[in-house]
Every structure is written in C-alpha cells, then in structure tokens.
Amino acid sequence: MTLIGLDDTDSRERGMCTTYLAARIAEAVEARNGAVHDRLLVRLNPAVEQKTRGNAALALHVDLAPEAAFDLACAELDPLAEVEDPRTSPGVVVAPGGPDDVPAAVADFARDAVRDFHTTDGAVALAETHGYRHRGWAGGRGRIGALAAVGADAAFADWTYEFVAYRDFTRCGTPREVDDESVFAAAETGYPAVWDTVDRVEGETVCVPNAPGPILYGIRGDDSRSVRAVADAIDSESVERVSLFRTNQGTDAHLREAVVDDRVGFEELRDGRAYRVTGVVASDPETRRGGHVFVSVRPVGGDGDAPGPELDCVAFEPTKRFRDRVRALRPGDRLLVCGEVGDGTLKLEKFAVRELVRTEPATPTCPDCGRAMGSAGRNQGYRCRDCGTAASGKVDRPVERDLDLGWYEVPPCARRHVAKPLVRGGFDGPTHPER
Secondary structure, eight states, rough: OEEEEEEEEOBTTTTHHHHHHHHHHHHHHHHHTTOOOEEEEOOOOOOOOOOOSSEEEEEEESSSHHHHHHHHHHHTTTTOTTSSTTTTEEEEEEEEEGGOOOOHHHHHHHHHHHHHEEEEHHHHHHHHHHHHHHSSTTTOTTHHHHHHHHHHHHHOOEEEEEEEEEGGGGGGSSSOOOOOOHHHHHHHHHHHTEESSOBBTBBBBSSSSSSSEEEEEEEEESSHHHHHHHHHTTBBOOEEEEEEEEOTSSTTTTTOOOOOOOTTTTTTTTTTTTEHHHHHEOOOOEETTTTTEEEEEEOOOOTTOOOOOOEEEEGGGGGHHHHHHHTTTTTTOEEEEEOOOOTEEEEEEEEEEEEEOOOOEEBBOTTTTBBOOEEEETTEEEETTTTTTEEEEEEEEOOOSOOOOOEOOGGGGGTTTTTTGEEEEEEEEOBBBOO
C-alpha cells in the first residue's frame, strides 16, 4: 500500500478545493486498475493564519507503487492548484506502506498539526528522514498538511464521515442550485446520525458552501451509510462526481486540557491553541459593539473560589442564539469552557455548566407583616419598623435560572469543522444540542 498526502491547493477568492483534487486523483488511480482503500479528510489547527479556508489536508490509501502514485498526484495537481493566489502553497507527500507502517514521529506530527504549529522545513526534514517522496509548489507549505494527512490514521481514533457531491467544474463561481426544502427534509430523516446539515432555527442549509469552489454540498455524520442516504435525498443541479471521506471533523481533536489553578492562573494558555478550561464566572456577561458577548472566568481555588487572574471568553455575533446562553451566566457559576485562544481571549465553541448559583443576597422580610425590613444602622443588621422584629443580615433568596446543568454549544451555522456536536454523545454530563 501507498499513502498520498495533499494540502493547500485551494483559494479563498479563486475557488478550487483540495478534496476535489483528492477525488480526481482517486479516479486516476482506479483508471490505472489500482484500488483506493480509504480517503481521509483531516482538519488541521483552525488557528493557522496561512490557511486558505477550512485548513483541511487529504490522504488517499492506494495500492499503486510509491513512485507511480507520486507521479500521478503531481500530474493531477499541476493544472488545478491555484498557485497564482499568494496564500496558496501546495504540497504532496507520498509514503510507502500502509497506516500501520507510519512511524510514531509522523503520527505525533499529525497530532500536533491539529493542536499546534509546524514549519515547512520541519515537515520536509521529517519526510526525508523516513524516505518519503515530496514536492512543493509556490513554497510548498502544503507539505505540512500533506505529511500530517499521511500520519493521521495512526494519530487519531475518533472518526466521522463526509459525503461530498461536486458540481460541474465549469460552473464554479455561479450560484448553486440546491432545493432547500429537500435538504431540510433529508436532514430531518438522517438526524441524529447525520448532523450539521441544516440550522433549523436560522433557516440555513449549512451543508451548502458559499465559497466559489466545486463542492455542491457535503453531508456529515457518524456512519457512511447514513450520509449517503441523506445525500441521495437532496434535489439539486447535476452532480459531476461524489466522494466519501473518513474525517476528524466533529471530534474536538483540536482541544487540549489546560492546567489552571489559583497559583498559576491562566499562564499556560497560548494564542493559536484550543483548550478545555475549568473556571468560575467572575463578572456579569457584557454585550459589546457588534453584538459580541464577553464574560470573564477565574480559576477555581483548592479551598473555594480564589481571587486572581481572569480569562476573557467571548461568544461572537455569528454564534447567534448561543450568546443568550452566555448572557444567562452569573458570577459564581462553575464552568468548563472550550475554544481557541486568540489575543488572550478564549473564543467560545461550547461550555459545560458544572454548578449554578441558585440564590442571591436579599433584604429580609418581616415574618409577622411580610414587609421588607430596613437597615438598623451600620453593622447592626435589619429591623422591621412596624413590628420590631430583627435580622442579623441579608438572607439568601432563590433565583430562577434560564440554564440547566450540562453542555451548551454554538449552533450548526457557527460550528467549526473540527468541533464536536453535542448530538454525537460521549460528554460528561447532560447535553442541550442545537440543530
């Protein structure tokens, strides 16, 4: 077996899509009487500034000889890569053997490519150490993703599927013709095994992209049969070709645990990485210009909620109704927040409510007449002026909360490719999925 890795052939403005190139290469392999055993779509660190769009790398597991596979991949890439875009920097890496033959160093490289950053020189050096063929265009930065795609099968255990339908390539840049009603009906039938096809509240067909590339729609879910069935039920313009990918989308592979306490605070958190962070709400949520909602959290102390450094968290305007969940938080609520850190602020993707503040301090009422007591003087508690009854201080009054314990998430229209939808399960508490 031979592993072909590809990355960075598309463009934000000019279109194209590396998944389309992978589908073309797969067809070329089969035209040579070769077999394609697997197709991987690997989302890398979404914080990488040089990404063209969704920062996806592709891998094909084929039974061609490495030299033939390399020549074929390069021949298919040459005419399609959008190298005139200064942000596009394609790369190909071809490795002999199958996924079980991938060295631990390459698997580690793939894992880090989703959670951290690599250099082109580092990718080239590692590829050459293991005798992998490689080629770059316009600087060849795509060899980072290509090598990560080669190592992905050995690096990750949680996989989902995406069934991609491609339109006639000559129609790229023109409005897509997809029947929305059929998409919503198919999404309802496929849920919950198939997710993020639509956003029912916003009325959006999430599976239909806006970029000027060749993808007509992409259906994501937990098993290959279900995503195919949903795709088959969609009415649209003619489909040129289709491809089924195994992918790390919807897995939270980008998140890492953060060690946070009242001693070190949030010092471990670095920009461009995504974390799970435990904390206590430190301030009332604030809606700022643009509709973005900010809330700060502080570390949880060993013997209580310790004062100290705070971490700003934000739900941006495109997260829509998720912002109402953030607005419903109160100081003292205990959370686990998840998201990427940028400029010292955590961009919320989901959060878990661990404990809710259920009471608030209130002026006591007189047990005899039911009226609110008044202050009896500084540090003297409260007294009912009519009845003479007294209380030593404020009392706890129950408050109604618009949140429950458990997990909350951004809606499908705002979800990052790699972020795990709550409907997939496996979370450590109740979930409140968005659909």
